[in-house]
Amino acid sequence: MRKIILMMSVSLDGFIEGTDRRIDWHRVDDELHSHFNEQLRTMGAFLNGRVTYELMAGFWPTADAAPSSTGPMAEFAGIWRDMPKIVFSRTLRRADWNTTIARDVTVDGIMALKARPGGDLALGGADLAAAFMRHDLIDEYRLYVHPVLIGQGKPLFPRTDDRTALTLAEARTFGNGVVLLRYDRPAAPAPSPRPV
Numbered sequence: 001m002r003k004i005i006l007m008m009s010v011s012l013d014g015f016i017e018g019t020d021r022r023i024d025w026h027r028v029d030d031e032l033h034s035h036f037n038e039q040l041r042t043m044g045a046f047l048n049g050r051v052t053y054e055l056m057a058g059f060w061p062t063a064d065a066a067p068s069s070t071g072p073m074a075e076f077a078g079i080w081r082d083m084p085k086i087v088f089s090r091t092l093r094r095a096d097w098n099t100t101i102a103r104d105v106t107v108d109g110i111m112a113l114k115a116r117p118g119g120d121l122a123l124g125g126a127d128l129a130a131a132f133m134r135h136d137l138i139d140e141y142r143l144y145v146h147p148v149l150i151g152q153g154k155p156l157f158p159r160t161d162d163r164t165a166l167t168l169a170e171a172r173t174f175g176n177g178v179v180l181l182r183y184d185r186p187a188a189p190a191p192s193p194r195p196v
Helices: 030-040 050-057 060-065 071-082 107-115 126-134
Strands: 004-011 015-017 045-049 085-088 099-102 121-124 140-146 167-173 179-184
Touching: 004 030, 004 126, 030 071, 045 050, 045 126, 050 060, 050 085, 060 071, 121 126
Parallel strands: 004 121, 004 140, 045 085, 045 121, 085 099
Antiparallel strands: 004 015, 140 179, 167 179
């Protein structure tokens, strides 16, 4: 069964974006972008909310034609265009670039999506991730921690009374100081046999 993998860049103090949706503090150089490309090209689909999808669709379809694009940026433009995408939105009426619109995150719908053949599913966006977390649908967390404190903005994780245990699967440091922390959800324990 395919996995739902949350992949997000986050500041050291836990924000995915600053005020006014600023992400100019992201330290994405060619090494990190090449790593993203390597990870994302094997996915079966990108899962995004409307805001993230519209930001991506406003830039990536033609990014490889921009003179300022580096090799890894141009490569990702092709990956993004070709990758199946599912955008979760109750208001979006039309989406291009190999995109399907889904109205709601439902356990049955996501489990059916996971059961299809193909690569794992890359989940992006804090609001959509929160909906997946409420339904306990995230299998792996790949957090790219950028070495900066931004003080305020949109936090990656919503406040909750729930506790989620994770297992560290990988830690990797990039040359620009970004650290990948990859966590797996432990498998649910098998039910204990009932006494006879």
